[in-house]
Amino acid sequence: MTTNRAGRLDEFGTTIFAEMSALALQTGSINLGQGFPDTDGPPFVLDAAIAAIREGRGNQYPPGAGIPELRRAVCSHQHANYGLEFDAETEVLITVGATEGIAASILGHTAPGDEVITFEPYYDSYAASIALGGAIRRVVTLRPQDGRWTFDPDELRAAVTSKSRLILLNTPHNPTGTVFTRLELQLVADLAREHDLLIVSDEVYEHLVFDGRQHIPIATLPGMAERTITISSAGKTFSVTGWKVGWVCAPPKLLGPVRAVKQFLTYVGSGPFQYAIADGLAAPPAFYRELATSLAARRDIFTNGLLELGYQVMIPQATYFATIDVGAEAEKWCRALPEQVGVVAIPSRVFYDSDIDRYVRFAFCKKEEVLREALSRLAGPQLQVST
Ligand SMILES: *Cc1c(COP(=O)(O)O)cnc(C)c1O
Secondary structure, X not given: OOOOOOOOOOOOOOOHHHHHHHHHHHHOOEEOOOXXXXXXXXXXXXXXXXXXXXXXXXXXXXXXXOOHHHHHHHHHHHHHHHOOOOOOOOOEEEEEHHHHHHHHHHHXXXXXXXXXXEEEOOOHHHHHHHHHOOOEEEEEEOEEEOOEEEOOHHHHHHHXXXXXXXXXXXXXXXXXOOOOOHHHHHHHHHHHHHOXXXXXXXXXXXXXXXXXXXXXXXXXXXXXXXXXXXXXXXXXXXXXXXXXXXXXXXXXXXXXXXXXXXXXXXXXXXXXXXXXXXHHOOOOHHHHHHHHHHHHHHHHHHHHHHHHOOOOEEOOOEOOEEEEEOOOOHHHHHHHHHHHHOEEOEEHHHHOOOOOOOEEEEEOOOXXXXXXXXXXXXOOOOOOOOO
16 A cells, blocks of 8 residues: 555545445445435436437536536526526536535645634545645534534634634535524624635535525625635435536636636536536426425434434434434444444544544435334344443
8 A cells, every 4th residue: 555645635544434335235234324315316307417418418528617508507596596696607617516616625725734714523525625735624613502503603713813714614514404594604704804714615405404494605695705615516406416516606716726726636527417407407496495395304204213212313404414412432333333233324423623422423315214214223222332
């Protein structure tokens, strides 16, 4: 084995998702680890991709910024849903999933030694993307309070230093399922303006919001459009996580450096799928409502089941994920679970810099019968965790 000469990724081994998915296969477990749906996206989107391939649209390198049809569809989507105005020519970049958009934004806007503030628990690619560019992450911890997760404004303020460059935000938030409130976003925005920081806002769960709550893009707050890079993707919204079609929206001076990095990461990607997602984004509002309603119903089945079994459950306001609090040694608990119970879950410890090992994340974006089977397995004999 060779080592990464820069040493930048030394702390990153195989992702927990690969490890736990392999365990799921080995033990015949139900995999509620990785967050992907077990049913494919809507037929009109799947058919549009097949038609694009057959008609020779997107089979060769698409334009570097993404196909114009998709860039225009992203602009219409941002305007129809949030009243945000972007120019399809100069302010939208299509990427290989949100993951590439996030990486390119961080690499394009930080120099080695710059600090990036983010909230823990965080999506695993954040730490790696920050490390790749030689930047340094500073985390602010989200903690449960009144049935949702939030941060201490003083801790957020204390995370800012003279080296701070950007705040990497994720709302709706994976893994906690929290939707940041306008007040929370205002605190972040005030700090960004005060210290001249950029915001990179990961909004891939924008349409998976439950109970009539509202997702608020931070770019809609007064004075924030000019310092915000907004990122989303098709994977979660259209249940096609394998397609990797993402987009980055920002004013030209912020988008330029992102585009410069992106062209040498992948240049372009997902040609025919770009056409399909351009069609998908034209879906009527009812499509997004039904998606959220269907997922909320599965959240209820799963979290009510866990509550009945006596688990301490945090009910998510959005996303694919529910968290339980097992008190301590959650990682050991998760490693024993496949063998003893036949279910795979992710120890949330992997999403923290702090030594917090009490939470377990389950993905509930699965068929109802799969969730019920998982619950019946979890109802079995108590897990024996050796210490
Ligand atoms: C799934 C996910 C992504 C990755 O999106 P892709 O479009 O698949 O690259 C990014 N951020 C969060 C928080 C996610 O959960």
